[in-house]
Amino acid sequence: MKSFKFDGLVLPLFGILLVLALWHTVAGKKIYVLKESIEVVHASVIEAVPGGEAGWSTLKPLLNKPPLEAAKIAAAIKSLPNGAEIWTALEQNLEERRVGLISSLPNVVETWQASKLYIMEPFAKRGEMDQGILRFSWYSLILVAEGYSLALLIGTPIGFFLGLSPMFTKTFDPLIQILRPVSPLAWLPLGLVLFLSAGKDAGTYGALFTIAICSMWPTVLNTAVGVRAVPQDYLNVGKVLKLSRFKTLTKILIPATLPYMFTGFRLSLGIAWLVIVAAEMLTGRPGVGGFLWQEYNSLVYEHIILSIITIGVIGFILDRLMSLIEARFKAIS
Amino acid sequence: MKKFLDISRLIKTFPTPKGPLTVVRDFDLGVKKGEFITLIGHSGCGKSTVLSMVAGLTELTEGVIILAGKEVTEAGPDRGVVFQAPCLLPWYTAFENVMLGVDQVYYTATPLERSQIAEYYLTIVGLGDSMHKRPAELSQGMRQRCGIARAFALSPKMLLLDEPFGMLDSLTKYELQDVLLDLWQRDQKTALMVTHDVDEALYLSDRVVMMTDGPEATVGDILEVNFPRPRTRKQLMEDPEYYRLREHLIGFLEERSHLRPGKPSTAAVAH
Numbered sequence: 001m002k003s004f005k006f007d008g009l010v011l012p013l014f015g016i017l018l019v020l021a022l023w024h025t026v027a028g029k030k031i032y033v034l035k036e037s038i039e040v041v042h043a044s045v046i047e048a049v050p051g052g053e054a055g056w057s058t059l060k061p062l063l064n065k066p067p068l069e070a071a072k073i074a075a076a077i078k079s080l081p082n083g084a085e086i087w088t089a090l091e092q093n094l095e096e097r098r099v100g101l102i103s104s105l106p107n108v109v110e111t112w113q114a115s116k117l118y119i120m121e122p123f124a125k126r127g128e129m130d131q132g133i134l135r136f137s138w139y140s141l142i143l144v145a146e147g148y149s150l151a152l153l154i155g156t157p158i159g160f161f162l163g164l165s166p167m168f169t170k171t172f173d174p175l176i177q178i179l180r181p182v183s184p185l186a187w188l189p190l191g192l193v194l195f196l197s198a199g200k201d202a203g204t205y206g207a208l209f210t211i212a213i214c215s216m217w218p219t220v221l222n223t224a225v226g227v228r229a230v231p232q233d234y235l236n237v238g239k240v241l242k243l244s245r246f247k248t249l250t251k252i253l254i255p256a257t258l259p260y261m262f263t264g265f266r267l268s269l270g271i272a273w274l275v276i277v278a279a280e281m282l283t284g285r286p287g288v289g290g291f292l293w294q295e296y297n298s299l300v301y302e303h304i305i306l307s308i309i310t311i312g313v314i315g316f317i318l319d320r321l322m323s324l325i326e327a328r329f330k331a332i333s
Numbered sequence: 334m335k336k337f338l339d340i341s342r343l344i345k346t347f348p349t350p351k352g353p354l355t356v357v358r359d360f361d362l363g364v365k366k367g368e369f370i371t372l373i374g375h376s377g378c379g380k381s382t383v384l385s386m387v388a389g390l391t392e393l394t395e396g397v398i399i400l401a402g403k404e405v406t407e408a409g410p411d412r413g414v415v416f417q418a419p420c421l422l423p424w425y426t427a428f429e430n431v432m433l434g435v436d437q438v439y440y441t442a443t444p445l446e447r448s449q450i451a452e453y454y455l456t457i458v459g460l461g462d463s464m465h466k467r468p469a470e471l472s473q474g475m476r477q478r479c480g481i482a483r484a485f486a487l488s489p490k491m492l493l494l495d496e497p498f499g500m501l502d503s504l505t506k507y508e509l510q511d512v513l514l515d516l517w518q519r520d521q522k523t524a525l526m527v528t529h530d531v532d533e534a535l536y537l538s539d540r541v542v543m544m545t546d547g548p549e550a551t552v553g554d555i556l557e558v559n560f561p562r563p564r565t566r567k568q569l570m571e572d573p574e575y576y577r578l579r580e581h582l583i584g585f586l587e588e589r590s591h592l593r594p595g596k597p598s599t600a601a602v603a604h
Contacts, residue, residue, distance in 0.1 A: 233420040236390050239408040241434045241487075251433060255424040 163227025
């Protein structure tokens with residue numbers, strides 16, 4: 001029991017903490033990568049501050065040794081006479097000239113502070129694109145549920161046909177194998193065109209279409225495999241009892257295929273959740289993916305991280321739930 | 334005597350990558366009503382194939398099977414099949430497994446009557462207390478009891494048993510053989526059973542049909558077993574006739590099963 005807790009709880013927590021720590025260290029540092037030659041910087045420093053030459057002679061060796069950590073440069077310059085003044089000018093100058101990749105990444109604390117409102121009031125609605133994170137997630141989940149249901153309703157029967165009829169398999173399997181790897185990003189424009197006549201709902205229908213067509217393949221293929229794997233013995237029982245086609249389907253084929261179907265359902269749900277984010281980004285619907293895209297456009301990086309974490313956690317929970325249901329059906333068969 | 338089951342000129346050929354393989358050739362057998370027949374032979378000789386064809390689960394290549402005046406063309410509940418693995422549907426309880434067949438056969442009966450039929454047979458085979466358990470909760474022997482109850486509950490014209498006790502330990506096997514004999518006598522069924530157990534064949538049957546080795550297996554010899562019924566295992570063990578028949582059977586399986594009847598017997602000269 002003790003070792004189970006250690007393995008099951010402590011190690012994953014340790015892993016999460018490790019990554020958070022790495023993130024925090026990297027994000028906390030401003031590192032300058034100069035776009036232009038040092039001489040340009042030199043000129044501007046000299047021009048900017050009287051006595052800048054002294055600062056430059058201190059700065060030059062540092063600039064020649066990338067990566068240029070802001071804190072180190074600041075400390076070196078500030079130790080000079082008139083250092084604070086030189087640094088004020090220099091910092092601004094360097095700030096303008098850096099390729100600031102990592103310095104823009106908010107650290108853990110900044111992310112938490114910027115996201116607090118969205119997490120602590122998860123269902124608040126302050127505006128169309130300014131809502132609690134769970135409220136956004138809820139919109140996404142509803143759309144996923146609709147598209148996913150559609151995928152199951154279409155995918156399961158197709159899977160049964162594939163499993164039951166070799167002719168059907170020969171006819172449609174190559175087509176399925178071609179359509180299966182197509183990205184959601186490729187389907188979405190087609191979905192939007194297909195439902196163009198729906199006007200302002202085109203985005204919704206396009207998203208549903210994309211979710212359904214992208215997420216149904218695991219259901220289709222797993223159901224087909226499951227149907228083919230139904231033991232001949234069970235089918236013989238059906239034959240001996242002369243069960244009607246309908247009874248054979250409901251009393252033997254479907255129960256025997258359920259474990260496979262649920263494996264498919266679980267994988268499909270994972271894909272549906274992946275697709276929703278892409279669909280919301282492109283259509284600008286309110287939802288966790290739409291929120292992410294909007295915050296990217298307004299450069300609030302903290303909220304991008306918040307969205308990513310939310311998407312991940314919800315995806316994880318959905319997968320766990322489906323695994324539980326799947327395990328139940330596996331236990332019966 | 335009129336034949337209740339008449340198998341004549343039965344041939345079964347399976348396609349294989351190396352060309353067609355004739356598993357059974359010119360198999361003839363007549364079974365009287367109420368008779369208990371066992372088919373015995375080495376593994377893979379095609380005895381289960383013959384049974385499967387009588388059950389209608391395997392198509393004949395050539396020949397005719399007539400059961401109670403009607404040609405067998407497909408599977409149906411007029412033949413109760415007990416499979417080697419009990420083949421219970423794991424998502425149903427023992428009771429529901431039996432009811433699946435009862436609902437098919439007694440579709441004119443009321444639901445109460447139907448469940449009474451299922452309960453009756455489940456109780457006789459000794460599952461009275463555990464009929465509402467799923468197969469996973471039952472022992473191998475209990476599952477096979479349920480398989481037997483399912484076959485009898487159909488009230489079939491004929492029982493077909495495919496090595497029904499092959500996967501059980503000897504004690505459970507003895508118990509179930511008695512359960513089977515008891516039910517068979519009660520319901521006056523005609524039974525055809527496949528086995529490779531010599532003692533089982535002698536204890537249960539009226540006639541033992543010995544099959545030659547495949548491919549092209551056929552009836553090699555038929556042994557009449559005339560012990561009075563009801564039989565007890567003890568009474569058989571004390572009968573010298575039992576050992577004579579046993580020796581005959583084992584002798585056939587060890588020495589003569591590879592010879593098709595009607596061919597000159599080289600092995601017989603050697604002995």
